[in-house]
Amino acid sequence: MSSKKDIYNSILIVSDSDRFTAIVKKSLAGFITIDVRKDASTARRSVLEKDYDIVIIDSPLCDEAGPGLAIDVADRSGACVMLVSPEGICEDVMEEVTDYGVLVLPGPFPAGRMDKAIRYLISVRSRITALQEKVTNAQDKLEELRIVSKAKILLVEKRHMTEDEAHRFIGKQAMNNGVSRRRIAQYILDEF
Numbered sequence: 556m557s558s559k560k561d562i563y564n565s566i567l568i569v570s571d572s573d574r575f576t577a578i579v580k581k582s583l584a585g586f587i588t589i590d591v592r593k594d595a596s597t598a599r600r601s602v603l604e605k606d607y608d609i610v611i612i613d614s615p616l617c618d619e620a621g622p623g624l625a626i627d628v629a630d631r632s633g634a635c636v637m638l639v640s641p642e643g644i645c646e647d648v649m650e651e652v653t654d655y656g657v658l659v660l661p662g663p664f665p666a667g668r669m670d671k672a673i674r675y676l677i678s679v680r681s682r683i684t685a686l687q688e689k690v691t692n693a694q695d696k697l698e699e700l701r702i703v704s705k706a707k708i709l710l711v712e713k714r715h716m717t718e719d720e721a722h723r724f725i726g727k728q729a730m731n732n733g734v735s736r737r738r739i740a741q742y743i744l745d746e747f
Contacts, residue, residue, distance in 0.1 A: 570613035
């Protein structure tokens with residue numbers, strides 16, 4: 556079920572049922588980081604201490620029902636959250652947690668459903684990670700443009716260059732020194 560890309564996901568299972576934990580672990584064979592917590596309070600501490608990609612909650616827990624924990628984890632972390640709820644109250648639980656992005660499954664469930672749900676969560680988490688990387692790259696490029704633009708303005712004001720001359724000057728200095736345009740622009744900003 557897991558590919559090389561999957562094994563790098565860190566997963567937290569929150570359940571006071573050893574049977575449920577065994578079923579989930581069987582579905583997660585091959586993953587590097589699988590932590591298990593028996594109650595909501597230790598699970599909350601774990602989420603504060605470590606970044607998990609996926610959190611699977613089997614409700615009810617010994618110290619609370621489970622939807623509150625699912626909402627807290629989804630709201631305060633970047634983890635994809637799955638909540639397994641008793642079938643009789645599953646619709647009410649879905650109504651409560653769906654707006655937070657929590658996937659709800661009615662329990663007990665057929666054999667292959669856990670595998671499919673975990674694959675779904677891994678897929679969603681991979682897409683989120685890819686989007687976060689794109690946002691970070693875009694922010695870095697915008698920051699570089701901002702710094703280079705400020706340096707060009709300083710060159711225009713202090714060295715009486717045209718904007719094209721300032722642009723070429725920064726590019727040439729970067730190429731001659733084997734560094735980025737951003738580094739040259741930062742040096743110009745520091746100089747003036």
